[in-house]
Amino acid sequence: MSIIRYEQTQGKSLGFYALIAGLGAFILAALGGVYFMEHNGHHVTGMNNHIVWGLPHVFALFLIVAASGALNIASIASVFNKKIYKPLSRLSGLVALALLAGGLMVLVLDLGRPDRLIVAMTEYNFGSIFAWNIILYNGFFLIVGIYLWMMFERRMNKYSRKVGIAAFIWRLILTTGTGSIFGFLVARQAYDAVIMAPMFIVMSFAFGLAFFVLVLMASYKWTERPLGDAIVNRLSNLLGVFVAAVLYFVAVYHLGNLYLAENSGVENFILMDGGIYTQLFWYGQIILGSLIPLVLIYSPSTKGNRSMLGLASVLVILGGIAQLYVIIVGGQAYPMELFPGKEILEGYGAIALYTPTLAELMLGLGGIAVALIAIIFLVKVLPFLPESLADNVADPHHKS
């Protein structure tokens, strides 16, 4: 393996500016949506007193979960000492920070009073898992920022492993915290399960890696830099393992819930007769987001094909958004058990309705656009990307 040389992207082509303009348009649309929602109040959204978290939260949590997962590549390199991933570490840190920034933007702009963000930063209720998340997110920026510095600065390289371990532990806690936002809601049948936390961690592995693979392949293709099969195939295998692991956790979660009679109602709702939620679960999350990607990744006819890996990654992302939609919106749509053993005839207990609006969708997509634009700008400004990831450069076991 030869020495890795990092270099900024040129960012002067027509394609570059077209990409920036396109993403900028999405961000403008998101800001327009936010202005519309905040000016009028949330009555212009599909959200209501029963579906209090809608599409923006789906995107926000997807991005936050994916952010911690995108850091995995760097962790594998520095914590588990897998040399082949080392050249990808800088990009891994960058994608992680960019996704988190996008996710937090969506989360904050969907608040009823985003102008009071300063209150959230200065008034902490340490008993609240939400307040802990605010600390965890801020800490993530700090630690990953330091981690990147250690990687960029040659004199600091020797500390990068230690900081990498700290970042790895921090991201595990962070995703545990994100999962616990739901896991600690005792009153809601769909949540209140400790398994939510580890499930979110495994989800983060898959979503973050899918996003990373797309960013990596696109940036090397568009900058015409060599990207060898050694790295791509490994990432592809890893994605397959993570997607399968998510399936396992989803299965355990639902089987565990089915075993408890008190939760059979909500399980029937999600798995059998929940309309859009059932469809999103089976067609979106399971078939499109898990099974087809697994086939694309492992089937001999598509294995090693980069377009197919790209497609698999896109499907994993779409499936992940579907999964979070089912968890967040589906979990709220099903009514809480107010009177066990009794049937509520009037006043409460119907399946809550939610139709997302364009403004909410634009805000969510704007979060993804912010993450992408941050990545595109920063790889132009700082040397995040190795100038070559050809097999003879990147693969420690390469035989030429």
Add this chain to the structure above:
Amino acid sequence: MDSKINRRDFIKATTATTASVAALGAGITLTTYVNANENPVTNEKRWGMLVDTNRLTESDIDGMVTACQKENGWGNETHSTGDQKASWIKKIKVKDTATQRISNLALMCQHCEEPPCVDVCPTNASMKREDGIVLVDKHRCIGCRYCMMACPYDARSFVHEELTNQKEHMPRGKGTVEACTLCVHRVDKGEQPACVEAVDSDAVIFGDLLDVTSNIHQTLKRVQSTQIRADLNLNTGVRYSGI
């Protein structure tokens, strides 16, 4: 005219002003404390309510809802859809799946001793007073709506639109969360909550759960009562009998 101020005069004037402001300030502070001491909120009281569903008629419940709306000024939102409108108190009709017995009750914030909304609120906007009344500080609420996710009683509402003509004693704000306050502004003046007053009979009684001489304490001692979702161990201030 000599418009120049020499240094000595300036210091004199400044000192005098500072001293008088300080004195006035201290005076105001003292007065405030005296007022607070007249009627302190302590945990020696625990406000609660008992709803007797055997005696509470459906029209009683409608009256409670109307009284609450009138007292606190909610329910006339113009843009919000049905599920977006505020709902501080609502009528619930339940049927026992085994016996088919039907009960009607009014459901509002249950003023838990261990309120999940207070646990999850990131900014301490959701809070419990020493006397057990659970409130939202509308100036601190950032509108994250996590409390609404956590509340087991569907008791909280989010203000989905700009509001006008609000009640002076009950400020509400677009983008913040709100719920039954147990009419804290009335309770602090020694009055009963509006919904309790609206019911003619003894079907709803309000009082200090800890005061052994109070009607509510005595009644709870005598009759069998229950808390909604008692399994969650939240120790609610609002109790029900007959369900």
